[in-house]
Amino acid sequence: MSPIVSQTLSTAQTFVEVAATAAFALSGVIEAARKRLDAVGVTVVACLAAFGGGTLRDILLDRRPFFWVAHTWYVWAVLALCVGAMLTLRSKHFKVTERAMLWPDALGLGLFAASGAQIAMDAQMPSLIAVVMGVVTAVFGGVLRDVVCNEIPSAFRDHRPYAVCAFAGGWAVVGVDLLGASPTVAVMTGALVATLSRLLAIRFDWRLPAWRSE
Amino acid sequence: MSPIVSQTLSTAQTFVEVAATAAFALSGVIEAARKRLDAVGVTVVACLAAFGGGTLRDILLDRRPFFWVAHTWYVWAVLALCVGAMLTLRSKHFKVTERAMLWPDALGLGLFAASGAQIAMDAQMPSLIAVVMGVVTAVFGGVLRDVVCNEIPSAFRDHRPYAVCAFAGGWAVVGVDLLGASPTVAVMTGALVATLSRLLAIRFDWRLPAWRSE
Amino acid sequence: MSPIVSQTLSTAQTFVEVAATAAFALSGVIEAARKRLDAVGVTVVACLAAFGGGTLRDILLDRRPFFWVAHTWYVWAVLALCVGAMLTLRSKHFKVTERAMLWPDALGLGLFAASGAQIAMDAQMPSLIAVVMGVVTAVFGGVLRDVVCNEIPSAFRDHRPYAVCAFAGGWAVVGVDLLGASPTVAVMTGALVATLSRLLAIRFDWRLPAWRSE
Numbered sequence: 193m194s195p196i197v198s199q200t201l202s203t204a205q206t207f208v209e210v211a212a213t214a215a216f217a218l219s220g221v222i223e224a225a226r227k228r229l230d231a232v233g234v235t236v237v238a239c240l241a242a243f244g245g246g247t248l249r250d251i252l253l254d255r256r257p258f259f260w261v262a263h264t265w266y267v268w269a270v271l272a273l274c275v276g277a278m279l280t281l282r283s284k285h286f287k288v289t290e291r292a293m294l295w296p297d298a299l300g301l302g303l304f305a306a307s308g309a310q311i312a313m314d315a316q317m318p319s320l321i322a323v324v325m326g327v328v329t330a331v332f333g334g335v336l337r338d339v340v341c342n343e344i345p346s347a348f349r350d351h352r353p354y355a356v357c358a359f360a361g362g363w364a365v366v367g368v369d370l371l372g373a374s375p376t377v378a379v380m381t382g383a384l385v386a387t388l389s390r391l392l393a394i395r396f397d398w399r400l401p402a403w404r405s406e
Numbered sequence: 407m408s409p410i411v412s413q414t415l416s417t418a419q420t421f422v423e424v425a426a427t428a429a430f431a432l433s434g435v436i437e438a439a440r441k442r443l444d445a446v447g448v449t450v451v452a453c454l455a456a457f458g459g460g461t462l463r464d465i466l467l468d469r470r471p472f473f474w475v476a477h478t479w480y481v482w483a484v485l486a487l488c489v490g491a492m493l494t495l496r497s498k499h500f501k502v503t504e505r506a507m508l509w510p511d512a513l514g515l516g517l518f519a520a521s522g523a524q525i526a527m528d529a530q531m532p533s534l535i536a537v538v539m540g541v542v543t544a545v546f547g548g549v550l551r552d553v554v555c556n557e558i559p560s561a562f563r564d565h566r567p568y569a570v571c572a573f574a575g576g577w578a579v580v581g582v583d584l585l586g587a588s589p590t591v592a593v594m595t596g597a598l599v600a601t602l603s604r605l606l607a608i609r610f611d612w613r614l615p616a617w618r619s620e
Numbered sequence: 621m622s623p624i625v626s627q628t629l630s631t632a633q634t635f636v637e638v639a640a641t642a643a644f645a646l647s648g649v650i651e652a653a654r655k656r657l658d659a660v661g662v663t664v665v666a667c668l669a670a671f672g673g674g675t676l677r678d679i680l681l682d683r684r685p686f687f688w689v690a691h692t693w694y695v696w697a698v699l700a701l702c703v704g705a706m707l708t709l710r711s712k713h714f715k716v717t718e719r720a721m722l723w724p725d726a727l728g729l730g731l732f733a734a735s736g737a738q739i740a741m742d743a744q745m746p747s748l749i750a751v752v753m754g755v756v757t758a759v760f761g762g763v764l765r766d767v768v769c770n771e772i773p774s775a776f777r778d779h780r781p782y783a784v785c786a787f788a789g790g791w792a793v794v795g796v797d798l799l800g801a802s803p804t805v806a807v808m809t810g811a812l813v814a815t816l817s818r819l820l821a822i823r824f825d826w827r828l829p830a831w832r833s834e
Contacts, residue, residue, distance in 0.1 A: 224776070227772060227777070228777065229772070229776045229777045230776065230777055230778065230779045230828045231784075231828045231829055232775060232776055232782070232783045232784060232828065233772075233773070233775075233776025233777050236776060236783070237776070247680075251465060251679060251680075252461075252465075252472070254468075254470050254682075256682050258680070260749075261745065261746070261749050264746045264748050264749060267748055267749075267752070268748065278829070317475065318475070318478045320478050320481055321474075321475050321478060321481075324481070335554070339553060339554060339556075339767060340763070340767060340772070340773065340776070341772060342556065342770065342771065342772045343556065344441060344443070344447075344554070344555060344556045345447070345554065347446060347447070348438070348443045348444065348446055348447025348450060348451070348554070349441070349443045349444055349447050350444065351444045354446070355446045355450070356445075356446060400444045400445045400446065401445055401492070465679060466675075466679075466686070468682075468684050531689065532689070532692045534692050534695055534696065535688075535689050535692060535695075538695070553767060553768060556770065557770065558655060558657070558661075558768070558769060558770045559661070559768065561660060561661070562652070562657045562658065562660055562661025562664060562665070562768070563655070563656065563658055563661050564658065565658045568660070569660045569664070570659075570660060614658045614659045614660065615659055615706070
């Protein structure tokens with residue numbers, strides 16, 4: 193790839209990363225506010241939602257430093273977002289904020305699932321484990337957010353595909369890697385697959401197969 | 407030990423491991439189904455129940471790779487079990503399945519507690535810590551399963567000995583190790599102590615001392 | 621510092637550490653008893669409350685051995701405390717015990733926040749991350765205790781400053797470190813700031829800004 197293209201891609205990735213982290217953090221702010229947590233609770237839950245998935249992946253893969261340690265300004269940005277949200281966001285804004293977050297959240301789902309899988313591939317993990325690491329990266333921030341707020345994780349009972357999209361994106365990364373393409377292409381493909389399938393799932397209201405309990 | 411005996415033992419251990427992992431995973435499937443989770447939730451909770459304890463032990467001991475990373479087919483097997491269970495298991499089967507699982511679960515309790523303690527002894531941990539690691543291995547899969555399902559862990563409020571049996575089995579491992587016997591003998595003794603005490607506890611309905619609240 | 625002074629300080633620190641660990645463990649015992657957990661649950665929740673924060677910090681910083689592995693007698697002490705509490709503590713004692721624990725708990729908050737931040741500074745973490753590690757050390761034992769007991773962590777919804785005091789103490793450590801003072805002075809200053817602000821917050825009933833939900 194020419195330096196200009198790769199520079200553009202890297203800028204685009206940073207942009208998506210920031211938007212997605214903001215979306216994940218805001219999901220934590222809103223859930224914490226709904227549960228009437230105090231300022232500390234709002235901040236911690238926002239940080240768990242934003243950084244929890246990548247951190248858990250890095251603990252499982254034994255990687256250091258975490259990306260929020262290497263790029264401390266992410267933590268500052270989430271702190272600022274929390275202060276801003278507490279000053280301006282009211283409960284009547286929750287629904288509209290959540291709707292506005294669907295797009296950046298889907299972008300984040302794709303980017304985090306694909307980059308998580310690629311990082312695991314770089315660490316010589318088997319294919320299935322790489323895919324699992326992508327899912328962990330994309331989904332477990334929300335899981336930690338919900339567990340701390342004393343809810344069953346919405347990713348586990350929503351019946352709308354979310355983790356499944358991350359799973360598909362992870363396999364796309366693995367497939368493109370096996371074809372011998374560069375990691376950048378693999379991550380872009382995987383992110384596209386996960387994000388697109390998520391947007392389609394929302395658009396057409398796809399449902400996971402329900403458990404037939406009788 | 408002769409090669410044939412140790413081969414037989416190792417086959418027996420693999421057999422117990424598979425049966426126990428299936429029992430742990432099924433406990434996750436059933437709890438997830440009771441909570442009306444979707445297919446993703448069922449799968450994740452089954453994986454947490456099956457692999458969570460050993461993974462937490464390895465994180466605490468800083469060991470890699472995790473056993474489900476080194477033996478990926480365990481993950482495939484749990485995924486297959488989840489699909490199979492979702493196709494065939496109905497809520498009327500839950501009770502009979504749980505009763506059928508008491509034996510493999512007790513075997514898993516013993517094997518995981520004993521091998522967890524032995525792994526910690528091999529990592530030069532003090533005796534008490536080795537025993538704690540055995541308990542973590544055997545019990546914390548179920549703890550993670552219950553926490554994610556928004557329940558107080560049954561191991562903490564059941565009043566029937568479970569972790570206590572793992573604790574006893576762990577001390578048996580430590581004792582046999584200190585007598586200078588081989589790790590294989592230590593693990594077998596510890597597993598026997600934990601499994602037997604668990605089966606006796608079920609058979610005779612032993613109870614943990616209750617907290618006298620008044 | 622003269623050897624006698626540093627010896628005295630180190631004795632004082634050990635004394636505070638023991639009192640604080642006991643206070644944290646007792647908070648776990650009381651919460652577990654309120655939830656009617658069995659003897660195993662009481663013990664595990666007490667251990668989570670006492671050791672959870674420091675352990676999570678060490679996992680995040682990739683430090684081993686944990687302090688309860690290096691000093692096994694801490695685990696024995698918490699086990700003994702649990703047995704003692706189960707024999708003597710009744711529900712009518714909970715309130716008075718909690719009131720008696722306010723002081724050692726505030727001391728522990730200060731000591732754990734300050735030493736956690738200093739440990740992270742020693743590990744070359746950026747300032748903000750060191751402060752976060754101090755907060756994790758002081759607060760996340762209680763968070764784990766509450767999550768396992770199926771409660772929203774009280775540190776997140778209490779509206780009384782707790783984590784905020786740890787945050788302030790952490791910044792004091794960082795500031796004193798940057799001034800070039802010795803780690804001992806930094807930890808003492810940070811602990812003083814966190815403990816004092818906590819005691820003042822209790823004394824004058826300070827509240828965190830509430831979320832205006834309308």
